[in-house]
Amino acid sequence: MRPEVPDMPQPISAQPTLYPAGPPGSAARLRGRRCAACGYVFFPPQDFGCERCGAAADQLVPAELKGTGTLLACVTVYFHPLQEPTTPFTVASILLDDGPAIRSLLVGAGETEAQCLEPGLRMQAVLTPAGTDSEGTEIVELRFAPAGPGTRDVG
Numbered sequence: 001m002r003p004e005v006p007d008m009p010q011p012i013s014a015q016p017t018l019y020p021a022g023p024p025g026s027a028a029r030l031r032g033r034r035c036a037a038c039g040y041v042f043f044p045p046q047d048f049g050c051e052r053c054g055a056a057a058d059q060l061v062p063a064e065l066k067g068t069g070t071l072l073a074c075v076t077v078y079f080h081p082l083q084e085p086t087t088p089f090t091v092a093s094i095l096l097d098d099g100p101a102i103r104s105l106l107v108g109a110g111e112t113e114a115q116c117l118e119p120g121l122r123m124q125a126v127l128t129p130a131g132t133d134s135e136g137t138e139i140v141e142l143r144f145a146p147a148g149p150g151t152r153d154v155g
Contacts, residue, residue, distance in 0.1 A: 009135075009136075009137045009138075010137075011023065011024065011127070011137065011138040011139065011140045012133065012137055012138070012139055012140070013139075013140060014130050014139050014140065014141045014142075015141075015142070017031060017044075017045065018030065018031055018043075018044055018045075018142065019031060019067075019125070019127075019142050021127070021140055022127050022140065023127070023140075024127055024128060024129045024138070024140055025126060025127065025128075026126065026127050027067060027124055027125065027126060027127075028067045028125035028126055028127050028142050029064050029065065029066065029067050029125070030043055030064070030065040030066075030067050030096070030098075030125060030142075031043075031045055031062065031063075031064065031065075032044070032045050032062075032063045032064075032065045032098070032100070033045040033046065033047070033060040033061065033062060033063055034060070034061055034062075034063035035050040035052065035053060035055050035059055035060055036055070036059045036060070036061050037050060037053050037055035037059045038050060038052055038053040038055065040052040040053065040099070041063055041065070041096075041098055041099035041100055042060070042063075042100065043065060043096065043099075043100045043102055045060075045062070046060075047060060063098070065096055065098040065099075066096070066097055066098055067096075067124065067125030068096070068097045068122070068123065068124055068125070068147065069094040069095050069096040069097050069102075069122075069123050069144075070094065070095045070097075070119075070120060070121070070122060070123065071092055071093075071094055071117055071118070071119055071120065071121040071122075071123050072092075072093040072094060072095055072101060072119055073092070073093045073119060074090055074091060074092035074093070074106065074117050075090065075091055076088050076089070076090045077089055077090070077091060085105065089105055089106075090105065090106040090117075091103055091104070091105060091106070092104055092105075092106050092117070092123070092144055094123050094144055104125075104142065104143060104144045105143050105144075106143060106144055106145065107126060107128060107143045107144065107145035117146070121146055121147075122146065122147035122148070123144045123145065123146060123147055124144065124145055124146075124147040125142055125143070125144055126142075126143055126144070126145050127140040127141070127142065127143075128140060128141050128142075128143045129141075
């Protein structure tokens with residue numbers, strides 16, 4: 001008989017309004033909004049009304065976004081005035097399959113150099129470790145990474 005191992009606490013999301021928590025390294029889903037009047041998709045979610053058709057806020061409904069898309073552009077930052085994130089880090093513009101274009105940090109920060117990533121590359125949202133809270137529970141953050149070798153959109 002094996003001794004009981006206490007359940008490990010589930011990771012928590014650094015930004016729960018934007019994405020649910022999950023194990024580090026797992027694919028992430030994004031929490032957005034969709035306008036019921038015109039179908040426009042928002043990320044990050046907002047509750048002010050539709051910026052496309054002007055529908056009232058009560059027309060915006062929650063929308064789960066797949067977290068996959070196409071790389072539009074990226075740049076590696078080597079200097080900035082804040083302590084976090086530490087430099088170098090890479091910021092990417094990604095057109096989500098579900099609609100909006102967003103900006104995100106890439107997995108590996110400076111390890112993934114911008115010149116290595118060409119527009120058209122397929123990208124996947126992933127959860128990465130971001131430390132622990134005061135009770136020792138792991139915190140995960142949203143990042144994007146290439147979806148796999150040779151995965152490109154042809155345009």
